[in-house]
Amino acid sequence: MGDTTTFFRSPRREPHRRSTAESPWVRRLLITGALLFLGIFLVMPLVLLFAEALSKGLGFYFHTFRDPLTLSAVKLTFITAGISVPLNCIFGVAAAWAITKFDFRGKNLLITLIDLPFSVSPVIAGLIYVLVFGAPGPFWTWLSEHNLKIIFAVPGIVLATTFVTFPFVARELIPLMQAQGRTDEEAARVLGASGWQTLWRVTLPNIKWGLLYGVILCNARAMGEFGAVSVVSGHIRGITNTIPLHIEILYNDYNTTGAFAVASLLAFLGLVTLVLKAWVERKKNAELRATEIRMTV
Amino acid sequence: MAKKKNSVLPGFRLTLGYTLLYLSLIVLIPLAGLFVKTSEISWEQFWHIVTAPRALASYRLSFGASFLAALVNVVFGIMVAWVLVRYQFFGKRIVDALVDMPFALPTAVAGITLTALYAPHGWFGLLLAPLGIKVAFTQLGVFIALTFIGLPFIVRTVQPVLEDLDPEIEEASASLGANRWQTFWRVILPMLRPALLTGFSLAFARALGEYGSVVFIAGNMPMKTEITPLLIVTKLEQFDYAGATALAVIMLVGSFAILLAVNLLQWRSSRHLARV
Numbered sequence: 001m002g003d004t005t006t007f008f009r010s011p012r013r014e015p016h017r018r019s020t021a022e023s024p025w026v027r028r029l030l031i032t033g034a035l036l037f038l039g040i041f042l043v044m045p046l047v048l049l050f051a052e053a054l055s056k057g058l059g060f061y062f063h064t065f066r067d068p069l070t071l072s073a074v075k076l077t078f079i080t081a082g083i084s085v086p087l088n089c090i091f092g093v094a095a096a097w098a099i100t101k102f103d104f105r106g107k108n109l110l111i112t113l114i115d116l117p118f119s120v121s122p123v124i125a126g127l128i129y130v131l132v133f134g135a136p137g138p139f140w141t142w143l144s145e146h147n148l149k150i151i152f153a154v155p156g157i158v159l160a161t162t163f164v165t166f167p168f169v170a171r172e173l174i175p176l177m178q179a180q181g182r183t184d185e186e187a188a189r190v191l192g193a194s195g196w197q198t199l200w201r202v203t204l205p206n207i208k209w210g211l212l213y214g215v216i217l218c219n220a221r222a223m224g225e226f227g228a229v230s231v232v233s234g235h236i237r238g239i240t241n242t243i244p245l246h247i248e249i250l251y252n253d254y255n256t257t258g259a260f261a262v263a264s265l266l267a268f269l270g271l272v273t274l275v276l277k278a279w280v281e282r283k284k285n286a287e288l289r290a291t292e293i294r295m296t297v
Numbered sequence: 298m299a300k301k302k303n304s305v306l307p308g309f310r311l312t313l314g315y316t317l318l319y320l321s322l323i324v325l326i327p328l329a330g331l332f333v334k335t336s337e338i339s340w341e342q343f344w345h346i347v348t349a350p351r352a353l354a355s356y357r358l359s360f361g362a363s364f365l366a367a368l369v370n371v372v373f374g375i376m377v378a379w380v381l382v383r384y385q386f387f388g389k390r391i392v393d394a395l396v397d398m399p400f401a402l403p404t405a406v407a408g409i410t411l412t413a414l415y416a417p418h419g420w421f422g423l424l425l426a427p428l429g430i431k432v433a434f435t436q437l438g439v440f441i442a443l444t445f446i447g448l449p450f451i452v453r454t455v456q457p458v459l460e461d462l463d464p465e466i467e468e469a470s471a472s473l474g475a476n477r478w479q480t481f482w483r484v485i486l487p488m489l490r491p492a493l494l495t496g497f498s499l500a501f502a503r504a505l506g507e508y509g510s511v512v513f514i515a516g517n518m519p520m521k522t523e524i525t526p527l528l529i530v531t532k533l534e535q536f537d538y539a540g541a542t543a544l545a546v547i548m549l550v551g552s553f554a555i556l557l558a559v560n561l562l563q564w565r566s567s568r569h570l571a572r573v
Contacts (some may be wrong), residue, residue: 020467022477027384034380035392037373040421041445042398045410048420052413091319098312102304110316116324119552121506123526124545127533128327131334136538163323186305195307217400224403227508231530244405244509251409251513260413263406270401277401278394 092169126231152234172214363504374451404509434516447500454496
């Protein structure tokens with residue numbers, strides 16, 4: 001029995017052979033089913049979104065973007081992402097360095113805690129900052145005496161956004177740097193590089209695609225966050241409205257076309273994110289393969 | 298945290314210190330504040346808030362719809378992952394990239410889009426109306442929104458496992474006389490189980506906490522289409538901080554319990570596999 005199977009085995013392994021492939025009908029059925037599911041759930045909403053946005057013509061579409069309230073929402077969204085993404089980026093590199101370059105007890109607990117914000121509802125993420133910095137909180141009297149506003153103001157929006165995007169960069173870098181090991185950095189140190197030189201010239205070039213991947217995901221979430229920001233924002237028009245909150249206001253004002261026009265901006269950013277993500281993902285996998293090859297040599 | 302073993306690499310204290318400080322400031326201390334705030338109210342009050350009929354109805358909807366949505370995503374997630382890994386077809390790379398759209402599309406955008414699509418005069422709403430099916434502003438709408446946002450989780454956890462599956466295992470199964478369906482059901486599916494569990498729990502946990510995509514399509518009627526996160530927001534807007542906090546604690550404990558249960562199952566099945 002063993003002999004006959006080896007006899008029939010072709011020298012080059014092909015991914016699918018007769019005995020392990022489905023009949024063409026099953027194949028077609030599965031492809032159709034999958035595409036139908038994705039079509040209904042993903043493609044149709046996108047098509048409708050852009051159709052609704054342009055339903056009153058290009059004039060109305062661009063008119064929405066000249067509205068000062070829209071512009072201030074766009075500005076606030078960029079400011080928020082501009083603060084919270086770099087913060088989480090620095091944190092991600094520091095955490096990944098500590099976790100992957102050293103051995104210490106409690107490492108798994110630390111990794112679990114870093115992932116924690118992903119399992120917390122965005123609404124709760126907003127709520128905890130209201131409890132700490134808002135009217136019922138311990139800092140409220142001090143803050144109001146010094147005329148500082150965190151809740152219902154920009155700092156609260158930045159904090160809530162930082163919370164919901166907290167793990168993105170770190171959880172991308174930890175497995176990558178784990179796989180890459182410590183040998184490159186150790187070699188650099190033995191050859192006389194300082195710690196910062198090692199980081200800038202050895203580690204960062206090694207992880208740049210993984211880092212960029214994490215930043216892209218982090219940024220997409222930071223710009224689109226709704227629940228957490230909605231709780232802490234106070235919805236002051238022109239001051240504490242981000243793009244997603246502005247969409248909600250337009251929508252509730254029965255300016256549906258305006259809401260979809262502004263939404264199409266975020267959808268466009270989302271599509272750009274997907275393209276960038278697919279491209280960076282390939283680079284990142286190449287980065288990982290490169291280290292695997294180096295390790296086997 | 299304990300001592301590092303001797304290493305030539307610098308920066309252990311700096312990076313670990315910074316990590317712990319930042320983690321505490323942004324995540325741990327504010328989250329602890331939630332539990333401190335809850336301890337300010339009495340047990341009877343807490344119990345009264347979290348077992349109010351309106352709260353109970355919201356748990357039923359949140360947990361039920363999240364569970365069903367994650368389940369539907371398991372079935373279609375396997376199908377999509379299978380098709381993307383095993384078959385060649387036109388536009389496959391675009392479809393592959395598109396799977397992540399629910400991650401990239403902001404929830405509020407998804408919310409208004411799904412609502413417009415399933416509203417009585419929307420494209421799908423018009424198709425479903427003659428069949429007597431109402432989606433927008435019903436519990437079915439909540440389920441649709443949660444299916445949308447959970448869609449990538451299963452596909453993305455199953456895909457790499459399917460890619461790494463050794464073809465010889467399927468060959469062995471076929472040579473022992475199993476047909477394709479038996480091979481899938483008895484050989485491939487059990488190997489996908491850990492990934493499915495992970496994907497399911499991620500989708501479930503995400504759906505439980507979801508707010509933006511649901512509030513537009515749900516209609517938000519108390520006792521009927523009100524999810525727990527929305528009830529928390531409603532209480533906050535009425536400055537009922539104690540009520541909001543108590544419900545938040547219930548939600549947090551609930552989602553941690555699910556993640557813990559899944560981790561335990563995972564651990565048991567990996568031990569089981571190791572023994573075989």
